[in-house]
Amino acid sequence: MPLPDSTPVLVGVGQVSERPGEPGYRGRSPVELAADAAREALDDAAVSPAEIDTIAAVRQFENSLPFSQAPLGRSDNFPRSVAGRIGAAPYRAVLEVGGGQGPQHLVNEFAATIAAGDARVVLLTGAEAISTIERLAASDNPPDFTEHAPGSLEDRGFGLDGIITPEHFPYGLTDTPAYYALFENARRARLGLSRSAYAAAMGELFAPFTRVAARHPHAAAPVERSAAELVTVTAANRPIADPYTRYLVARDKVNQGAALLMMSLAAARRLGVPKQKWVFVAGHADLRERDLLDRADLSASPAAVAATRHALDLAGIDMAGLATLDLYSCFPAPVFAVTDAFGLSPADPRGLTVTGGLPFFGGAGNNYSMHAIATTAERVRAEPGSYGFVGANGGMMSKYSTGVYTTRPVTWRPDDSVKLQAELDARPAPGVAPSPDGPAIIETYTVKHSRGGDRKGIVIGRLAADGRRFLAHGDDLLDLLTEGEPIGARVTARTDDDGNHVSASS
Structure with missing residues (x-):
């Protein structure tokens, strides 16, 4: 029908990208990168920017x-800055909440908006120039x-409810590696793996990602690495938060x-977009x-x-x-969450990423x-009738948006x-x-490592009496947290003016 x-x-x-020191590097701002990517998307469909309504x-x-800094300044209306660069005048402009789920969530939302007849032509865009901004901010004449x-x-707005919890800051949960390391060590305990065995598993998961990144034209680190190289501590691959190294x-x-x-399909027909360019959203959540x-x-x-x-x-x-999958991979934990549930292997011949993943692409x-x-759309176009999956994770493994794409x-x-x-x-x-x-056991933990060698222990524990969960400083148990097997260890929890602490049971 x-x-x-x-x-x-x-x-x-x-898609656009640039790396300092390489031919053609221009030091573009986030607005300029997003606008150049938007031009490519318009050219891909041979559509005029004047057609964009959203x-x-x-x-x-x-x-x-709220406390983020823009060292070189930023646009006060990012989407309209991009629209102005490309010659578009949409009636509606939206700036999404933070979180890596954002791009897929926007696809899901605006596909529904189009289906309801509330929009006809929608441009989604985004960019980061963190490398350029850091480099130029340190120059003698920053733009x-x-x-x-x-x-x-x-x-x-920021969309931080349930993601950023100020009450966690005093315990060292001020960055994403520390949160994800807690999830990672909890999984290691569930599987009953030693530290070395789990490190090997993380390396085996991500080594194929590096091979994909090495072939992607827009990868930031197109270097193929072995599983062992990814988890072996070196000067370039220092510890970040146990069990994570930099790679x-x-x-x-x-x-x-x-x-x-x-x-909309009506707009695609009216504008003469070739059918071989059409990609449908077959499933989403x-x-x-x-x-x-x-x-x-x-x-x-x-x-x-x-x-x-x-x-x-x-x-x-x-x-x-x-035919293709891209599982969000800011760290191994979000990838494992899906592979565990669906029985996927790191050696799956389809691969678990189409880009190379966040540490490498x-x-x-x-x-x-x-x-x-974007890469998934290119892949399903190249194999008409096939299906590609994108899973997008946001916050502290807090939000998950999914999409299934096909030319069918x-x-x-x-x-x-x-x-x-x-x-x-x-x-x-x-x-x-x-x-x-009182008496408690350690449920999960991590140790944060600074560049200078300082360590900070973080523990999530359960009270032995009733199983209630708590967050605590683990600095009194750094040797156990760094070298022993902390999970399941019996400890004593206490609270003072500095917060919650755990120490060895007497």
Whole structure:
């Protein structure tokens, strides 16, 4: 049967990048990178920018926290700055909340908007120039990237509820590696693996990612590395937060931009976009986890699993029906969350990434998955009728948005994310002990390592009396946390003016 005229279709993709010291390097700002990617997306579909009625942009890291700094200044209306660069005058401009789920969530949202008839031609774009900004800010004559773009802006704010918790800061949870390391060590305990065995597993997971990055034209670190090289501590691969070394952590010092052009099927026909450019969203979902201490299992992500399964169900396929996958890979933990649930191997011949992943392709702030979507669209176009999957993770393994892409014509189908979210939220959760006192056991932990060699221990424990969970300083147990087997160890919890602490049981 013919598809409705309002069926959303992805028709144009664009990606740009540059690396200091390489030919053609121009030191472009985030706005300039996003605009150049937008031009590529428009050229891909052979569509005029005058046709764009809506532009939505992913938030930059320099505008993702209340205390974020923009060393060279920034636009006060990023999407309209991009629109002005490319000669577009959309009636609606949106700046999304922070989080790596953003690009896929925007696809899901605006596909639904198009299907409802509330938009016809939508441009999604985003970029980061963290490498350039750091380099130029230290120069003798730094440029000024400040600009004012007139026009309306739907600024959705930072979106930090349930992700950034100021009460966690005194314990050292001030950065993403520390949070994800807690999840990683919880998984190691669940699997019963030694430190060395788990390190080897992380290396085996990410070594194939480096091979993909080495072939991707926009990768920030196109270097193939062995599994052992990824987890062996060296001067260049220093410890970050146990069990992570530098090579296992997302690379945010990149200069990358990406853009997607979406429209209704009626608009695609009216504008003469060739059918071989059409990519449909066959399945999708958007879910989130509970706050850190309220999660039943710190070693897994039921939201990521449910969002993945639901997107596949909507598409009418299973995991075996996918030709390509891109699993969000800021750290190993979010990848493992999906591979564990679906029985995927790091050696899967399809690969688990189409770009090379955030540590190797580059973690372009909140915008990484827009590159994954663009590359997935190119891959399914090259194999008509195939399906590609993108899983986008945000926050502290907090949000997960998914999409299944195909050139096979398919009617847009609303998802059941609201129902699924209610089911996730209804699951039992452990109680929390704000001020623990007495015997306890260690549930998970990490040790943060500074460049100067200082160490900071962080522990999540459970009270022996009632199983309530708590967060604590672990500096009294650094030797155990660094070299022994802390998980399951019996400790004593106490609370003083500096917060919660754990020490060896007497």
